[in-house]
Amino acid sequence: MIYYLANYLKQYVSGFNIFRYITFRSAYALLTALFLSFVFGPKIINFLKSINFSHIRKFVPDTHKEKIGTPSMGGILILGCIIISVLLWGDLQNRFVILALIVTVYLGVVGFIDDYLKIKRKDSKGVIARYKLIFQSLLGLLVGTYLYFYPMDPYLKNCVTIPFIKDIxxxxxxxxxxxxMVVIVAASNAVNLADGLDGLAIGNIGIAIFAYGGLAYLTGNIKYADYLYIPFIKGTGELTVFAVAIVGASLGFLWYNAYPAQVFMGDVGxxxxxxxxxxxxxxxxxxxLLIIIGGVFVIEALSVIIQVVYFRITGGKRFYLMAPIHHHFEKKGLSEVKVTIRFWIIGIMFALIGLSTLKIR
Structure with missing residues (x-):
């Protein structure tokens, strides 16, 4: 909205030209999301407490019992901050931004229903897993079909780029x-699995999204794309506003989700x-490249797969003390804060390695 207002006003005041710069709008999208988190965070947390919207996963270390009573579904705050920030600072005629908002809201609704049923039923069932997977897969298929028939770039169309290699x-x-479909569903569920310690998932999602925001800016800038030998895709630069808004909302939520958490984001987030x-x-x-930049989430998801497969082939034995792997380290005696911070450090390392592939080509 501000973007269009500034576009109109620049014919009268040249200073409004600054609003056409993606970097400027991205910075203020971050600040807006962060500010909204500080303003509405306490109100939403108190509301969730008042209606007893609390849920703790069933299979967690005993130390997590002290978290009982902490409100869940704080992802509502995250989504609200993202949506408002993007509506204010983004180009809403950009199809990439519209698609990003649709996917985020759709999965947020699926997560909301899952959280609501868990809390209402006072158990850990929520939406039956296969039904949740069906809803996620349907979205992935619709997005894939749309991009297949209306490709982002006529030259690349249905192609996949290879990290460390150019022009192939x-x-x-x-x-x-x-x-x-597989990329979207896998990423969605991997982040969900990582959401088991205070600040762990939201911290690493902020790191990974920030890296992809930078990549989106470079991909949408023909000069930088040409210099780095990466495909130039017109219009993707606007995704930087969307990505940085998520970073701002993540930082704002981390304010309340850091140990000891005042609120959990739940599946809705x-x-x-x-x-x-x-x-x-x-x-x-x-x-x-998501395998590298989102390396922490890949490790978390793989740890669950390994645990399940090993349990079945050995007739009940466990490969890890508890899965996902962050609980394994808790069982080994590491504090929740130490595990979380170490996973953040690993996430930053993965993000830097991923970004370095731009020059190792």
Missing amino acids: YFDLGILYIPFV SLALGGALGLLAVLIKKEL
Whole structure:
């Protein structure tokens, strides 16, 4: 909204030209989301407490019992801050931004229903897992189909870029549709699995999204894209506003979610943010790079897969003391704060390695 108002006013006052710069609007999108978090955070937390919207996962270390009573569904605050910030500072005629908002809100609604049912039923069931996966997959298929018939770039179309290698792309053809589905669904669920310690998931999502925001800016700038030998995709630069708004909302939520957490984001936050991360990777053609930049989430998801497979083939034995892997380290005696901070450090390392691939080509 501010973007369009400034576009109108610049014909009268040249200073309003500054609003056309993505970097300027991104910075204020971050500050807006952060400010909104500080203003509305306490109100939303108190409201969630008043209606007893609290839920603790069933299979967690005994030390987590002290968290009983901490309100969940704080992801509502995150989504609200993101949406308002993007509406204020983003170009709403940009189809990438519109698609990003739709995916984020859709997965947020799925997560909200899941959280609500868990809290209402006073158990850990929520939406049956296969139904939740169906809703996520349906979204992924719709996004993949849309991008297949209305590609971001006519040249790249259904291609996937390879990290560390330039000018070599794999054309997946019709398989691009299920590929997009897998990226979005996997990212969404991986972030959800990582949301088990105070500040762990939101800190790492902020790191990964910040990295992808930078990549979106470079991808949408023809000069930088040409210099770095990465595909230039017109219009993707505007995704920087969306990505940085998420970073601002993440920082604001971390204010309340840092140990000891005053609120948990719940599935309404984790599913939506994970889906947003996966979609950013798809839209800027950096899908495989997500394995590196989102390395913490990959490790978390793999730890659960390994635990389940090992449990089945050994007839009940466990590979980790508890999965996801952050609980394993808790069981080993590390404090929750130490595990979280170390995972943040690892997340920063993965993000830097991912960004370094721009020059190692």
